[in-house]
Amino acid sequence: MNASLIRYELLLLWRDRGTCTALLALGALVVLALTVSAVQLSRSDAARAEVAQAERERWLGQGEKDPHTAAHYSVYAFKPAPALAALEQGVEPFVGQAIWLEAHAQNDALYRPQVDASALQRMARIGPAGLIIGFAPLVAFLLTFATLAQERERGTLRLSLGTAVNVRRIVSAKAWACWLLLLIVLVVPAVVLSLVFAGVGGKLTGDVLLRALMWLAVAAVYLGVLTALGMAVCVRSGNARPALTVLFGAWIVLALLVPRWTSTAANSIASLPSSQSVRQTLTEEASGYWSAEQGQQQLAQLLERHGVTSREELPVDARGAELDLVERHSHQVFDRVLGGFYDQVIAQDRLYAQLAWLSPAAVLQALSPALAGTNFQHHRFFIDGAEQYRRALVNRMNEDVMAHPLNGDQPRHTNDIGLWSQIPPFEHLPPGLGQTGASLSAPLLALLVWLAAALALLVRFSARLKP
Amino acid sequence: MSAAKFSAMYGWELRRNVRSTLLWSVLLILCASFVFGALSSSRLHADREQAQQRAWAEQQDWYADLQRRAQEYAQPGPQVPYWQDPTNVAGFSRYFLFAQAFKPVQPAAPLAVGVADLAPDRLRVRLETPFAVTPTYDFEHPRLLAVGQFDLAFAVAYLLPVGLILILGLGGTAERGNGVLRLIASQPVSPVRWLGAKVAALATLSVPGVLLGLLLALGVAGVPFDAAAPQIGAALLLVTAYALLWLALGFVVLSHWSGAAGAMGALAAIWGMWCVGLPMLADSVTALRAAPQSVMQIDALRAATDEVDGNTRAVIETAFKQRDDLRGHEEKIAGLDYSTRWTFLAPALEEQLQSTHHQHQQSREAGARWSANMTLLVPALAVLSDMAVLAGTDIERHLRYERQVRDYQLQLRDAIYPRVQQEIVSPTPQPAGVQGRMNLLDYDFLPTFQMQESASPALAVVARSAGLHLALALVLMGWACARLRWPQQL
Numbered sequence: 001m002n003a004s005l006i007r008y009e010l011l012l013l014w015r016d017r018g019t020c021t022a023l024l025a026l027g028a029l030v031v032l033a034l035t036v037s038a039v040q041l042s043r044s045d046a047a048r049a050e051v052a053q054a055e056r057e058r059w060l061g062q063g064e065k066d067p068h069t070a071a072h073y074s075v076y077a078f079k080p081a082p083a084l085a086a087l088e089q090g091v092e093p094f095v096g097q098a099i100w101l102e103a104h105a106q107n108d109a110l111y112r113p114q115v116d117a118s119a120l121q122r123m124a125r126i127g128p129a130g131l132i133i134g135f136a137p138l139v140a141f142l143l144t145f146a147t148l149a150q151e152r153e154r155g156t157l158r159l160s161l162g163t164a165v166n167v168r169r170i171v172s173a174k175a176w177a178c179w180l181l182l183l184i185v186l187v188v189p190a191v192v193l194s195l196v197f198a199g200v201g202g203k204l205t206g207d208v209l210l211r212a213l214m215w216l217a218v219a220a221v222y223l224g225v226l227t228a229l230g231m232a233v234c235v236r237s238g239n240a241r242p243a244l245t246v247l248f249g250a251w252i253v254l255a256l257l258v259p260r261w262t263s264t265a266a267n268s269i270a271s272l273p274s275s276q277s278v279r280q281t282l283t284e285e286a287s288g289y290w291s292a293e294q295g296q297q298q299l300a301q302l303l304e305r306h307g308v309t310s311r312e313e314l315p316v317d318a319r320g321a322e323l324d325l326v327e328r329h330s331h332q333v334f335d336r337v338l339g340g341f342y343d344q345v346i347a348q349d350r351l352y353a354q355l356a357w358l359s360p361a362a363v364l365q366a367l368s369p370a371l372a373g374t375n376f377q378h379h380r381f382f383i384d385g386a387e388q389y390r391r392a393l394v395n396r397m398n399e400d401v402m403a404h405p406l407n408g409d410q411p412r413h414t415n416d417i418g419l420w421s422q423i424p425p426f427e428h429l430p431p432g433l434g435q436t437g438a439s440l441s442a443p444l445l446a447l448l449v450w451l452a453a454a455l456a457l458l459v460r461f462s463a464r465l466k467p
Numbered sequence: 468m469s470a471a472k473f474s475a476m477y478g479w480e481l482r483r484n485v486r487s488t489l490l491w492s493v494l495l496i497l498c499a500s501f502v503f504g505a506l507s508s509s510r511l512h513a514d515r516e517q518a519q520q521r522a523w524a525e526q527q528d529w530y531a532d533l534q535r536r537a538q539e540y541a542q543p544g545p546q547v548p549y550w551q552d553p554t555n556v557a558g559f560s561r562y563f564l565f566a567q568a569f570k571p572v573q574p575a576a577p578l579a580v581g582v583a584d585l586a587p588d589r590l591r592v593r594l595e596t597p598f599a600v601t602p603t604y605d606f607e608h609p610r611l612l613a614v615g616q617f618d619l620a621f622a623v624a625y626l627l628p629v630g631l632i633l634i635l636g637l638g639g640t641a642e643r644g645n646g647v648l649r650l651i652a653s654q655p656v657s658p659v660r661w662l663g664a665k666v667a668a669l670a671t672l673s674v675p676g677v678l679l680g681l682l683l684a685l686g687v688a689g690v691p692f693d694a695a696a697p698q699i700g701a702a703l704l705l706v707t708a709y710a711l712l713w714l715a716l717g718f719v720v721l722s723h724w725s726g727a728a729g730a731m732g733a734l735a736a737i738w739g740m741w742c743v744g745l746p747m748l749a750d751s752v753t754a755l756r757a758a759p760q761s762v763m764q765i766d767a768l769r770a771a772t773d774e775v776d777g778n779t780r781a782v783i784e785t786a787f788k789q790r791d792d793l794r795g796h797e798e799k800i801a802g803l804d805y806s807t808r809w810t811f812l813a814p815a816l817e818e819q820l821q822s823t824h825h826q827h828q829q830s831r832e833a834g835a836r837w838s839a840n841m842t843l844l845v846p847a848l849a850v851l852s853d854m855a856v857l858a859g860t861d862i863e864r865h866l867r868y869e870r871q872v873r874d875y876q877l878q879l880r881d882a883i884y885p886r887v888q889q890e891i892v893s894p895t896p897q898p899a900g901v902q903g904r905m906n907l908l909d910y911d912f913l914p915t916f917q918m919q920e921s922a923s924p925a926l927a928v929v930a931r932s933a934g935l936h937l938a939l940a941l942v943l944m945g946w947a948c949a950r951l952r953w954p955q956q957l
Contacts, residue, residue, distance in 0.1 A: 124750030
């Protein structure tokens with residue numbers, strides 16, 4: 001590698017007004033998207049924190065009441081935006097940000113940021129990572145075209161190659177220059193800015209820094225694949241027109257067609273059961289309300305469990321015990337039905353990552369949200385964390401009802417802030433990279449295979465290059 | 468030497484393009500994309516229709532079970548608690564009412580996914596839900612939503628121009644690339660006629676090819692051509708105008724006599740500006756403005772519920788005093804069950820939430836209006852929006868659906884609440900010794916939901932965009948023709 005040669009190639013590229021304008025325009029869009037995204041996320045985080053605080057105050061200040069009624073009143077759990085969500089939105093705009101943790105039900109996460117989006121908002125919802133994944137190929141191919149194919153058309157390439165001691169060094173310097181320019185204009189500012197925004201939001205941790213650095217490395221490899229592919233095509237083509245056709249076609253296929261196609265295909269191959277059927281199963285197997293007949297069966301079960309023959313003989317409160325019985329039964333149903341459903345969602349992501357081998361852009365579509373902590377696997381931690389919190393809260397309330405047997409006609413047992421304050425505030429702890437890293441191996445391998453293949457092509461074609 | 472006629476040049480170009488592998492390859496890829504897009508949206512709509520049918524069957528089963536239980540509870544036995552008793556009108560109103568509102572899938576739905584992947588088309592209507600609509604939804608894989616749907620509208624709005632760019636950029640600059648343009652320019656032929664013949668020949672093959680691809684895609688996706696004829700006709704017009712706009716843009720770019728790289732670079736830049744840059748900039752304008760945060764609705768709802776709960780007695784007393792039939796019966800308030808109390812509290816809760824709800828609705832409608840305005844500047848957005856309207860998957864139809872769901876909730880309240888409240892002052896006598904309360908014996912009085920569709924003809928939907936695109940195409944062509952000269956240096 002010759003630094004002065006690379007500097008020279010960088011200078012030549014910088015002087016190519018058309019190509020550099022396209023690169024800078026894309027860089028500017030990346031920064032704009034990142035800033036807008038960061039501002040929106042910071043606002044929604046502030047709103048969530050405010051409502052979460054109000055919820056906590058409402059929970060503590062709900063006054064004296066029946067603990068099971070308190071479990072129905074309950075609280076909402078809010079999900080703070082992941083630290084790198086401004087860089088890679090991932091699924092965040094399409095998953096609920098709040099869950100009502102009421103008794104008897106594992107509710108869906110609601111209030112999805114994009115739920116009310118207009119056609120314009122859907123069209124414009126392409127974050128910094130989306131811009132880099134979708135449009136860096138076009139700019140990379142333009143750069144490689146400008147540095148090789150156009151030079152060949154002008155005749156300046158022949159001159160360079162004719163005077164070069166080593167032809168590969170010329171090609172290598174051109175490739176390094178293209179890659180560096182892409183990296184410096186598109187990726188580095190995006191990563192640095194997203195770390196700054198994470199720091200301002202108080203979310204900059206070691207894990208976040210590691211994720212950002214890995215994201216940078218992966219994006220750098222992606223740009224390397226694109227540069228090598230672009231250079232290989234330009235080196236291989238005898239003149240500019242076929243090179244242009246292949247590069248433009250490659251952008252359409254690799255960046256526009258394949259990522260959406262693989263995503264849609266994964267959804268068709270491993271289709272998910274409909275929400276309607278999932279909800280119907282939950283209603284049938286774990287309804288929050290039960291009939292008089294079911295109530296009698298539950299009471300019989302309790303009497304048998306405690307070895308007594310009448311409600312009045314029960315050592316615990318019959319209503320509380322019945323509520324607890326139903327609640328714990330529902331946990332098994334939720335784990336099986338909803339847990340199974342979410343497993344299927346994650347399995348479909350894995351299938352997508354396998355199909356993504358078809359295009360480096362699709363590979364990055366799978367990797368980028370996984371690294372930024374914005375894929376469904378990370379969202380699942382929020383769903384599961386909130387559900388565990390809900391179960392602990394409801395179980396504690398039911399235990400308190402059970403512990404005060406009133407199996408006659410007395411008024412219901414009540415409790416107050418002494419009990420409510422035993423429930424700590426909900427806090428979502430996003431998983432570390434180590435907890436989710438296993439899912440990264442397949443797409444990382446795919447990206448490295450793409451890099452190796454692209455470099456191999458470039459080396460092979462460069463060897464044939466003659467002045 | 469006589470000047471070559473347009474028809475002769477056009478015929479020659481046409482014959483040449485018929486043999487063009489590039490042209491047919493691009494058209495084939497576009498056609499395949501249309502078919503894949505139509506099939507994927509058709510699959511989504513079919514899933515939704517099946518879910519609606521299952522939900523309707525579930526509702527029928529539910530009421531059949533209620534009838535069975537009502538018969539059982541008409542037998543002697545211990546009294547069933549009101550919340551377990553479907554023959555108790557108060558208990559029914561809160562615990563047994565199963566009313567749903569379906570947004571029907573339209574015949575031309577495979578044209579676009581629109582908001583169908585985000586917005587629900589099946590809402591369970593409960594009497595006490597403020598303003599009827601909850602933020603529930605049918606789960607679509609969020610990755611699919613994040614990567615974007617590969618539907619027919621995407622293929623038309625994004626991929627069609629890219630295909631045309633490839634055809635124009637390579638097919639329209641062949642003479643420039645191989646040096647023949649110098650020879651042509653030396654002949655007694657007008658550049659307008661020559662370039663016009665080239666682009667017209669490309670248009671003659673590519674536009675019908677694209678339209679045939681669209682029809683094929685709709686056919687494969689199972690669109691009923693008779694039922695959806697107006698929508699299909701309008702879609703064909705829309706796509707024709709959009710394709711002609713891109714061909715006109717291609718004419719303008721080619722009129723600068725740049726090579727393939729320059730022409731494709733310029734067209735790709737316009738594509739990038741229209742499909743990505745401009746929408747992002749337009750959205751940033753609204754995104755940076757402080758809009759109401761959706762989670763604040765939770766705060767408002769919880770605070771209003773607390774407020775109403777804390778003043779239950781006062782709220783119900785006020786309602787009693789305002790009603791001729793209830794005035795003077797205030798002593799019965801303390802004995803009212805939870806469901807009956809809610810017949811008074813639900814409207815009071817809505818009153819508390821009115822301003823938040825109004826603010827939220829205004830924000831959504833403002834977003835939809837801004838998007839509609841931006842269709843004037845962003846042709847791809849106009850195509851996406853209009854195809855969604857033709858498919859019946861646009862945001863405006865969804866907002867209409869929500870308004871009708873709200874009306875339906877009010878109809879249900881009108882049907883049920885008076886019956887519940889009548890029991891306060893003149894309770895239905897209960898047959899001695901039976902298990903059920905027996906003041907509600909059939910459910911046929913409940914209204915059902917039927918969505919009323921907008922009467923706008925399909926052609927009117929696309930008239931603005933298609934007209935604008937055609938007009939813009941003509942202006943661009945006219946402008947390019949007026950300044951078109953052979954290049955000074957070749």
